[in-house]
Amino acid sequence: MPVAQSAAPFAQPLGIPQGPPHSPSVIRVSEIISALSYALDLTEGQPMGHSVRACMIGMRIGRHLGLGTSDLGDLYYALLLKDAGCSSNSSRLFHTLNADEIRAKGDVKTTDWTRVGWESLQYAVTHVATGAPFLERVRTLVRVAAKQQTESCELARIRCERGASIARLMGFPEWVAAAIHSLDEHWNGRGYPDGLRGKDIPLFSRIMLLAQTLEVFLVNRGPEAALDVARQRSGRWFDPELVQAVESLALMGRLWRDLDSAHILSDVIALEPEERQVMADEETLDRICLAFAEVIDAKSPFTYRHSNGVADAAVTISRGLGLSAPEITFIRRVSLLHDLGKLGVSNTILEKPGKLTQEEFEVVKKHPYHSYEILRRIRGFEEMSRVAGAHHERLDGSGYFRRWNADQLSLPMRIVAVADVYDALVAKRPYRDAMPVETALDIIRKETPRALDPRCYEVLASAAMNLPSPGLASGTVQ
Numbered sequence: 001m002p003v004a005q006s007a008a009p010f011a012q013p014l015g016i017p018q019g020p021p022h023s024p025s026v027i028r029v030s031e032i033i034s035a036l037s038y039a040l041d042l043t044e045g046q047p048m049g050h051s052v053r054a055c056m057i058g059m060r061i062g063r064h065l066g067l068g069t070s071d072l073g074d075l076y077y078a079l080l081l082k083d084a085g086c087s088s089n090s091s092r093l094f095h096t097l098n099a100d101e102i103r104a105k106g107d108v109k110t111t112d113w114t115r116v117g118w119e120s121l122q123y124a125v126t127h128v129a130t131g132a133p134f135l136e137r138v139r140t141l142v143r144v145a146a147k148q149q150t151e152s153c154e155l156a157r158i159r160c161e162r163g164a165s166i167a168r169l170m171g172f173p174e175w176v177a178a179a180i181h182s183l184d185e186h187w188n189g190r191g192y193p194d195g196l197r198g199k200d201i202p203l204f205s206r207i208m209l210l211a212q213t214l215e216v217f218l219v220n221r222g223p224e225a226a227l228d229v230a231r232q233r234s235g236r237w238f239d240p241e242l243v244q245a246v247e248s249l250a251l252m253g254r255l256w257r258d259l260d261s262a263h264i265l266s267d268v269i270a271l272e273p274e275e276r277q278v279m280a281d282e283e284t285l286d287r288i289c290l291a292f293a294e295v296i297d298a299k300s301p302f303t304y305r306h307s308n309g310v311a312d313a314a315v316t317i318s319r320g321l322g323l324s325a326p327e328i329t330f331i332r333r334v335s336l337l338h339d340l341g342k343l344g345v346s347n348t349i350l351e352k353p354g355k356l357t358q359e360e361f362e363v364v365k366k367h368p369y370h371s372y373e374i375l376r377r378i379r380g381f382e383e384m385s386r387v388a389g390a391h392h393e394r395l396d397g398s399g400y401f402r403r404w405n406a407d408q409l410s411l412p413m414r415i416v417a418v419a420d421v422y423d424a425l426v427a428k429r430p431y432r433d434a435m436p437v438e439t440a441l442d443i444i445r446k447e448t449p450r451a452l453d454p455r456c457y458e459v460l461a462s463a464a465m466n467l468p469s470p471g472l473a474s475g476t477v478q
């Protein structure tokens with residue numbers, strides 16, 4: 001068919017950036033992590049840039065306290081990755097509340113949930129079983145209220161443990177992992193998950209909790225309200241000495257400076273202490289991609305290991321097509337990150353057992369756009385952003401989000417698209433069981449050459465039996 005015949009020849013350059021200034025060896029880790037933190041903001045129901053702004057506030061507090069360069073270097077990454085475990089409790093929170101967990105996560109940050117009263121009651125009423133009939137809502141509210149203490153602790157534990165393990169997986173020091181683990185501990189010992197009190201809580205965690213709260217109130221209610229909350233919760237949530245440091249910084253006009261800058265991403269990259277700057281070598285890049293693939297896949301039990309599964313299938317196709325080693329590395333990394341934007345899709349949609357409404361499908365259709373938007377901010381990742389953003393495009397123009405057609409779809413885009421469909425079909429979904437490999441391949445074959453690339457299908461079909469079964473984590477850096 002004409003659509004498939006216009007496919008780019010194998011020999012055509014993939015457009016993968018090579019050599020300076022785009023060589024991975026000259027990219028700083030801070031450039032990558034700062035940009036990827038925007039994906040964590042999506043999951044937390046925060047405006048994009050929340051982690052970056054919280055990092056700037058936290059680093060100002062750290063500097064005001066006179067922390068040394070080494071500590072500031074670790075604090076920097078702990079601040080940027082504080083929400084690395086955010087996706088791991090999304091599914092459980094959704095099932096607990098029976099409502100949109102992204103909205104609940106976003107609003108909980110402006111609620112003093114440790115005090116039983118009007119504020120926490122109002123939060124429960126507006127976030128629990130919001131779409132359910134009246135009696136079911138009441139039943140869910142009662143159940144949530146009865147288990148609130150143990151459930152909150154468990155949710156925090158899942159998130160903290162996963163966040164810390166993601167930091168370790170990326171190769172950050174134990175201080176960084178420990179700081180992320182204790183993010184939700186409160187000065188008065190009533191935080192989660194271990195009920196640590198006062199200076200038993202790591203200093204970085206105390207700074208991070210204060211910085212993230214200041215940022216959320218700054219953006220939602222302005223600087224005065226942010227300072228008021230810090231004062232009101234001093235000695236309960238926050239270390240009083242840190243609140244004093246914040247008061248001093250505000251008086252000197254340094255606390256909020258340039259947080260609304262259009263160049264905030266480059267400002268936060270420049271904040272990493274020069275002596276501690278980490279460059280992203282090949283192994284580090286692989287670790288970061290694998291770690292963020294875990295963040296993405298932890299969002300829902302139905303996408304468990306999806307990013308790794310797509311990477312396995314895409315690498316298999318790439319090898320079969322005779323691509324070079326750097327090209328295969330590129331394909332593997334983009335496959336691991338292709339669904340970054342899914343972190344912004346609520347589990348009410350991801351785990352819906354039935355057909356999506358038009359409105360819900362419109363939300364789903366935005367996820368490749370978000371993958372593109374996040375990755376394009378990283379210098380040297382421009383081509384990766386284009387390929388990730390195109391993973392739901394189809395050769396006949398029937399895909400999304402740009403409705404590109406065969407003339408616009410490069411070989412890497414076609415490879416990732418076929419690998420994505422394959423892994424989705426052989427995995428269990430909320431609305432159907434996992435398909436046998438033969439059935440999945442048959443469905444893909446019927447989509448060629450109209451929508452999916454026939455050469456990618458043929459290579460996959462000849463090698464699919466050798467791919468790891470869905471659900472088996474490979475856990476290795478290739």
Ligand SMILES: [Fe+2]
Pocket residue numbers: 338339367368391392
């Ligand atoms: Fe996707």
Ligand SMILES: [Fe+2]
Pocket residue numbers: 306310338339420
């Ligand atoms: Fe996908």
